[in-house]
Amino acid sequence: MSQAYAITVNGAARRSRAGSLAELLEEEGLDPSRRGIAIALDGSVVARGAWADTGLAEGSVVEIVKPAAGG
Amino acid sequence: MKESERTNLPVNDQQDRDSLTIAGETLGSRLFIGTAGYPNQQLLLDSLAASGSELVTVSIRRVGLEGYAESLLDLLDGRYRLLPNTAGCTTRKDAILTAELGREALDTNWVKLELIGDRETLYPDVEQLVEAAAELVEKGFVVLPYCNDDPVTCRKLEDVGCAAVMPLGSPIGSGQGIANPAMIEMICSRAGVPVVLDAGLGTASEAALAMELGCDAVLVNSAVAKSENPVRMAEAFKLGVAAGWSARASGRIPRRKYAEPSSPQLGLIGG
Numbered sequence: 001m002s003q004a005y006a007i008t009v010n011g012a013a014r015r016s017r018a019g020s021l022a023e024l025l026e027e028e029g030l031d032p033s034r035r036g037i038a039i040a041l042d043g044s045v046v047a048r049g050a051w052a053d054t055g056l057a058e059g060s061v062v063e064i065v066k067p068a069a070g071g
Numbered sequence: 072m073k074e075s076e077r078t079n080l081p082v083n084d085q086q087d088r089d090s091l092t093i094a095g096e097t098l099g100s101r102l103f104i105g106t107a108g109y110p111n112q113q114l115l116l117d118s119l120a121a122s123g124s125e126l127v128t129v130s131i132r133r134v135g136l137e138g139y140a141e142s143l144l145d146l147l148d149g150r151y152r153l154l155p156n157t158a159g160c161t162t163r164k165d166a167i168l169t170a171e172l173g174r175e176a177l178d179t180n181w182v183k184l185e186l187i188g189d190r191e192t193l194y195p196d197v198e199q200l201v202e203a204a205a206e207l208v209e210k211g212f213v214v215l216p217y218c219n220d221d222p223v224t225c226r227k228l229e230d231v232g233c234a235a236v237m238p239l240g241s242p243i244g245s246g247q248g249i250a251n252p253a254m255i256e257m258i259c260s261r262a263g264v265p266v267v268l269d270a271g272l273g274t275a276s277e278a279a280l281a282m283e284l285g286c287d288a289v290l291v292n293s294a295v296a297k298s299e300n301p302v303r304m305a306e307a308f309k310l311g312v313a314a315g316w317s318a319r320a321s322g323r324i325p326r327r328k329y330a331e332p333s334s335p336q337l338g339l340i341g342g
Contacts, residue, residue, distance in 0.1 A: 010133040030134060036144035037134065038176035043164075045171045063133065065172050067143045069115075070130025070156050071105030071243070071292035 005058040021051040024062065036066045091287055093265055094181070094213040094234040096152075100125050101282070102312045103154070103267065104305070105292025106143065114301050119151065122305035127151045128183055128290070130158050131173045144177070154215070156183040161196070163203040170207055182207060183237070184216040193243040193270075195219055201227050208232035217269050220254050222261055235264050237290060240281065241271030244293040248277040252284055259285030275304070275311030282315025283323075 004015045009028065018024035021039055025032045032051060039046050040063040046054050056062070091098045104124040109115035119127060129143055147153060155173030160166035163186065170182040186203055188196030195218050207214045213234045218224050220238040228236050238258055241247035248271060249255055259266045268281035269290040278289045289312050298304040 010135070028134075034142070035148075036142055036176050038131070038172040040168055040172055043168060045168070045175050047175060063168075063172070065131050065176060066134050067129040067153065067155065067173075067176055068132040069105075069107040069109075069143065070128050070132075070158050071107045071290075 005056065005060075007056055007058075007060040007062060009062045010064055016056065018056060021046060021054045021056070021062070024056060025051070025064065028064065030064065038065050039063065040065075091265060093215070098125050098152070098288075099123075100309070100312075101288040101316060102278070102309055103128065103288055103290040104295065105290065106147070107292055108296035109301055112146070115296075116146065118295055118301040118305040119147075121302045121309065122295070123309045125152055126154055128154045128156050128292070129177075131155050131169050131176060152181075153177050153179065154181050154183050155179065156217075157185045158183075159187060160185060161187050163199045163206070166199075166203045167206055167210075170212060171210075174212070180211055181213040181215065181234075184214050184233075194239075195224075197221075197224050200224075201231060204228055204233050205231035215267065220251050220258065222254065222258050225258050225262060225266075229262060229264050233264060235267050235287075236262060237267040237269035239270040240268050240277065243270045245271050246273030246294060247271050248273055249280055249284070252280065255281065255286065256284040259287075275307035278308050278311035279315030279318070282312055283319050285319065288312075 004017045007014050007016050016024060016027060018027050022032045042061050091101050100123045102122055102124045103126045104119055104122050105128045106115060127147060155177050157166040157169040160169055166184060166186050173182055174180055184204055186196045186200040188194055197219060200216055200218060204214050204216050208231055215235045215237055216228050216233050217237050218228060225236040225238060238255060240249040265287035267288045267290050268286045272278055272291050272294050274294060281289050291308055295301050295304045295308060
């Protein structure tokens with residue numbers, strides 16, 4: 001387990017030990033296999049296939065989104 | 072579509088009359104529906120079914136903030152083509168990232184591009200809108216921009232490669248209908264891509280008017296979702312769109328200043 005670092009997830013400050021975006025999702029209580037989830041890391045979309053191989057760093061800004069009602 | 076093509080539509084050709092093609096994809100309904108603001112999930116689903124729509128809009132939002140417990144994707148995918156929007160975005164950067172997240176989340180390169188310039192009127196920020204549209208087209212998106220009822224803006228959006236233009240009838244959610252019918256008609260007559268009347272409609276007759284003015288489709292949300300009977304209003308909009316489209320295709324009579332008797336004058340008794 002790596003050292004905890006400070007990141008921002010959906011606008012909220014967190015300390016995380018997740019080694020990858022896939023692990024971060026699990027830390028957040030989200031099932032990475034669930035359809036409809038998309039992730040941006042530091043302003044760029046990370047494709048689902050790369051979640052397990054994409055690491056986080058001190059100061060990383062993560063957005064985790066899904067479709068919601070909209071007009 | 073050109074004027075001559077519109078008025079020469081074969082009346083009995085159901086396919087020509089009812090289907091719409093955007094970016095090479097054929098849609099069987101000219102009514103697009105938004106999924107926000109329904110009293111509950113069942114009324115949303117029933118309203119979508121009653122509308123006959125094949126294309127429904129969704130937003131892209133942070134997890135944990137969604138309205139419904141079940142995933143919208145699980146509810147709607149496979150039954151409707153989902154059109155992610157960039158609603159609420161006020162910068163080109165946010166709109167483009169939201170579009171890219173929507174593409175990843177929904178596995179579609181279609182996007183309803185919204186770039187809001189003012190929170191109170193929800194009017195588009197035209198300058199950023201055109202730039203963002205160009206950038207998204209460049210990135211391979213099928214861009215359907217929500218825009219002003221302004222023929223110059225619509226032309227610019229078309230010129231940068233948008234697959235349709237979606238001028239507002241009046242401010243989003245206002246129910247004011249089509250504030251400037253003459254300009255919507257002007258936009259339709261000049262557009263080389265489908266025109267979708269987006270935003271501001273309050274009731275079904277306004278959808279019919281949009282189609283009579285030359286629009287290719289109508290996008291509605293609040294007028295259905297927030298009506299007293301969303302399912303019935305959804306059906307009313309379906310009928311309104313169909314009536315307006317058929318009327319447009321049929322070639323209305325000209326307006327005259329004075330009466331024109333419909334019964335023959337010859338053989339009138341008492342003369």
